[in-house]
Amino acid sequence: MADEKFISTGLRTLITPEGELRVTLEDETIGDIAPDEVVIRVEASPINPTDVGLLFGPADLWRLEAFSVNGRPGLRAPVPSKQMSSHEFRPRIGKPLPVGTEGAGTVVHAGANAVDMIGKTVSTMSGGMYAGFRRVKAGDCVVLPEGTSVQAAASMNANPLTALCMVEVMRSEGHTALIHSAAASSLGQMLNRICIKDGIPLVNIVRSEEQVKTLQSIGAKYVVNSSAESFFEDLKTAITATGATLAFDAVGGGSLTDTVLRAIEASLGARQTAFSRYGTATAKQVYIYGSLNVEPTVLTRTYGSSWSVGRWLFLNFLQKAGPETALALKKRVLQELSTTFAVQYKGTLSLNDVLNPENVEEFAKRATGNKFLVNPSL
Ligand SMILES: NC(=O)c1ccc[n+]([C@@H]2O[C@H](COP(=O)([O-])OP(=O)(O)OC[C@H]3O[C@@H](n4cnc5c(N)ncnc54)[C@H](OP(=O)(O)O)[C@@H]3O)[C@@H](O)[C@H]2O)c1
Structure with missing residues (x-):
């Protein structure tokens, strides 16, 4: 030619x-x-x-x-x-x-x-x-x-695949529910539709009542507002209801990751009968996957004896997961392009x-x- x-x-x-x-x-x-x-x-x-x-x-x-x-x-x-x-x-x-x-x-x-x-x-x-x-x-x-x-x-690439990869991470790392921040984002709305469809409990964190309503209007069950005075208690209640021990935080900077880990620990601790000076031993994980707040991340380290915070990028996950997983996720995106991933x-x-x-x-x-x-x- x-x-x-x-x-x-x-x-x-x-x-x-x-x-x-x-x-x-x-x-x-x-x-x-x-x-x-x-x-x-x-x-x-x-x-x-x-x-x-x-x-x-x-x-x-x-x-x-x-x-x-x-x-x-x-x-x-x-x-x-x-x-x-x-x-x-x-x-x-x-x-x-x-x-x-x-x-x-x-x-x-x-x-x-x-x-x-x-x-x-x-x-x-x-x-x-x-x-x-x-x-x-x-x-x-x-x-x-x-x-x-x-x-x-x-x-149809970055946000849909990221949302699907979050669910893959949840499964592969032995968690049964998810916590997600900046949850009314385009990606967050996709994640809600995935979780509703797949029966996965999801705790959504947003920062205004308007966004609480946005997510409730698409069927989200657990939505908490980080600007509310009752935020910590609301988050803890939602975590207790869902059993979530894994979070994806798009905010990154400031104290949100810390608050999430403290709320998971408080939820788990409330069910622990004997006192342990090391706190709970259940694994808690927060992946920081965005930088909507560019301030440094503040961690108080008061979340028991088993917790981890890491940076996360869906491309790295897909590379590790291998071509079969990547293909399966891409197929799903194509099939649900005008619904889940609209x-x-x-x-x-x-x-x-x-x-x-x-x-x-x-x-x-x-x-x-x-x-x-x-x-x-x-
Ligand atoms: N690591 C990865 O692999 C990967 C891949 C894809 C996307 N991402 C990240 O995923 C996130 C969502 O992307 P998107 O395209 O779906 O975003 P989007 O539709 O543009 O929405 C952004 C959302 O972030 C909220 N927000 C903005 N600044 C905030 C702050 N300082 N604190 C709390 N919330 C804040 C907004 O809420 P308000 O209306 O309340 O401002 C809005 O709901 C981004 O951070 C993006 O970088 C990461």
């Missing part, structure tokens, strides 16, 4: 050595492709909290401003000097990074081994999806059944729209029901 060339305009985020974060539009020529590669015209890519984190990194968003580069819109903001020297951000200084974890679109060009994919709607989590075109391995794409919209396919979007933005500070203010909130799609082909 004669090679075609595609000029792909995409977003790049760069921290300059002078301490400025810049988000700009850059052109890339997609030239010769390998036999096992395809070129996707990207039509829908969600803005997930992780994308907001990569886009703006440690920049001071209060000082975010629009500017113009070669007649194109851009965004810039200063990066505090403390962050410039941190081990977390120093490695990305001077490197223009593509953004957009996952997305969907149409295959417009393919290598010799993948020509049957031309014209098909596909979804992928290959990164760099805030771009007009993406060259990816054919094997990294899921081909959607005819009639599936790109909007439905855009978010996502409501607040709106669709072009690449230029993403570079508008007013839109940034909106999508960077990471608030419930506030998920946006980027359509780079607009």
